[in-house]
Amino acid sequence: MAACFRFFFRDPGMDYFIELFCSGLTRGAIYALIALGYTMVYGIIGLINFAHGEIYMIGAFTAFIVATVLSIYGFPLLAIVILAGFAAVIWSSAYGYTVEKIAYRPLRHAPRLSPLISAIGMSIFLQNYVLLAQTSNFLPFPELIPEFAFMEPIAHIVGSTDIVILITTAVIMLILTIVIKGTKVGKAMRATSQDRTMAMLVGINVNRIISATFIIGSALAAVGGLLIASHIGQINFYIGFLAGIKAFTAAVLGGIGSIPGAVLGGLVLGLTESFATGYVSSDYEDVFAFSLLVLILIFKPSGLLGKAETKKV
C-alpha cells in the first residue's frame, strides 16, 4: 500500500505507473474476492461452480433491497452497511447451500462432466429467475462506503471504496487460511479434499463439510457483491456472469484449489489488465489477460500456486 502514496515520487511517469498499479490492485482485489469462492469449492469437490457468479449477483441484489428499504426508514449508514451485509450473507449462503443440495449432491458420484453441466444450468436458471422476479433494468446501487475525509489528499489515486475492498480481501484471505490450517472444520475440509472415502471412514461427515464449504464460499460472494456493487454503483441480473468469468480466470491463473493462489491470480490478472490499458490500449486488455493465462498454463499447468496433480495409475 505504501507504494500508493505519491509523496515519495515526483516523476510524472512514476506517478502514472503508481496510478495504474493502484487501479490494478483494486480490480485484482475484486476478482480475488469472487475467485475465493470458486477455488474453495473446487478444492473440496473438484467442481467448477459456475453458479458462483450468480450467488454474488444475488448477494448484491439482497444488499440493494435491504439498503434501499433501510435508507427509507432513515437508518444511519453504518447500520445500513452492517444489516445489508448481514442479510446478503445469510440470503446468499441459503442459495449456495440449496444449489449444492439440489444440483450437485445427487450428482456426487456421476462422471465429472455431469455436475459441471448442472452448474451451468443453475447459473442460467438463477440469472433468469432474478430477471423475472426482479427486473431487467439497471438499478442504482446506493453508495454504502462513504468518502473518508482522511483519504481526500490521495483520492485521485486510491478511493475509499478501493481501500475497503483491498483490506476486506486481505482480511478474508487471512481468516480463511487460519480456518483451514488451524481449526477442526478446516482439518476436515482438507481431509475431504484429499480423499473423500477415507475421510468418511475416519468419521468425518463429508456432506456437512461440503455444505459448510458452499456456505462459506457463498458468504464471501455476498460480501463481494455488496462491496463491488457499491464501487461501480449499479447492478442488474447479468453482473454475475461477467464478473464470474474473470474471477474464474483468476482462480485458474493462481492455481485452482489454492486460497492464496486465488488472491495472487486475481491481483496478477487485475494488474495485467490495468497496465495493458495504461501502456498499450484498453482495446487489448482482454487479449493481454488471456494471453497471460495461456502462457502461465503452458509453463505451469496447475497455475501459479497450484499443486501438480499426480494421477495414480
Added chain:
Amino acid sequence: MKLMRSKKILAAAAIMMLAFSAPVAGMAADTIKFGVAGAHSGDLASYGLPTVNAAKLVIDQVNAKGGINGKKIELLIEDDVCKPEVATNTATKLVSQGAEVVLGHICSGATKSALPIYTNANILVMSPSATNPDLTYSGEYPNFFRTIAPDDMQAKVDVDYALDKLGHTKIAVIHDKGDYGKGFAEFAKSFVEKSGKAEVVLFEGVTPGAVDYSAIVQKIKKSGAQAVIFGGYHPEAAKIVGMIKKKRLKVDFLSDDGVKDDTFIKVAGADAEGVYASGPKDTTGNPLSKAAFAEHKKVFNADAGAFFENAYTATLAMVNAIEKAGSTDLAALKKALQTEKVDTPLGNIYFDDKGDAVGIGFSVYQVQNGAFVEMK
C-alpha cells in the same frame, strides 16, 4: 422445336404485357401514384407499419380536399420485409405499377439495394428512417431524400458543441466496442480531426461489464483531455462518469442518444449532473406534431410507433413538392424540395443538395437538476 415454341410464348407474353400496361399508363393521368415501401411484416414490421399509417393519414386529408392540382393520390403499398434481396423486387414492382414517387424504404440495407432501380426510372424516393450516411453523401442517388438525420449527425452535433460552445481543444474519444458506440466514436474522431480546431488525444474502446474503469480514467487524465466523447449506452456511461468523479478528474462528458435516457440519470444519480448527451430535437411543443399524433389516435385507436413523425413529415414534404412543381418530374420535384420550405411535425424544413433535411436533427441536452435540458 421446343425452343421455337418457348420463344413464341415469350413474344406473346410480351405483347400481352404491353397491351395490359397501356391502360395503366392511361389511368396515370387521373391519379398520382404514391408508392409506400418498407417492412410491413416480419420481425421489423413495427418499424415500417407506422409509415404506412402516416402516409394514409396525410393522403386521406389531401384527397378529402380534392387532391393535388385536381388529381387524387393513390397509395401503392409494398412490403420489403427489411431485406435487401426482397427490396429489389419491391422496387421493381412499384416501378412497373407506375409509382411516381416513393415513400421508403425503412431499413438502410433495403433502401440501398432498392435505390438503383428508382434512380434508373427517375423516381423520387424519400425515406423516413434510413440513417446510413452513404445514402446521401455518396452522391450516387440524386433522387434520394430523407427526413431523418444520418448516423454521423449526432457525432457532428456533439463535436461542434464541445469545440465551439465549450471551446475545448483536447478531446478523448471512448467507446464500448459495439457497432453503435464504435460507429459514433469513429465519426466523432474524424469530425474533430477535420475541424482543425482540436486534436483527439485518446481513442479507445472499453470492455462493457468490467468491474472497474479506473485505469482508463487515469489514462484520460494523463492524456490531458478537456472533454470525453463517449459512444455507447447508459450503463457503461454511468460507471465511467462515476469513476471520473471518484478520481477527482475535471472533464466535460459528452455522449450519444444511447445515454440520453432517464435510466442514466437514475443510475448515475448526482454524478450525472452536467453530463451532455445528444438526442433527437424536441418536437413535443410543435402543434403539428401534437395534431398528427392525435389524429393517429383517433383513426387507428393506437399509439403511433417508430418513425411516425418522420414519415408524416416526408409525406407532407413530397405532397407539397408535387403541388409546387406541378408534376412528378424528378428535376422539378428536387427543385421544389430544395427551395420550398414546408411546415411539418418536425419543424419548418427544406432539403440540402445532398438530400438531407435541413432543420431535422439532433440537439445537445445537458443533465440539470435530474433532467435532460435542451441546450440552445
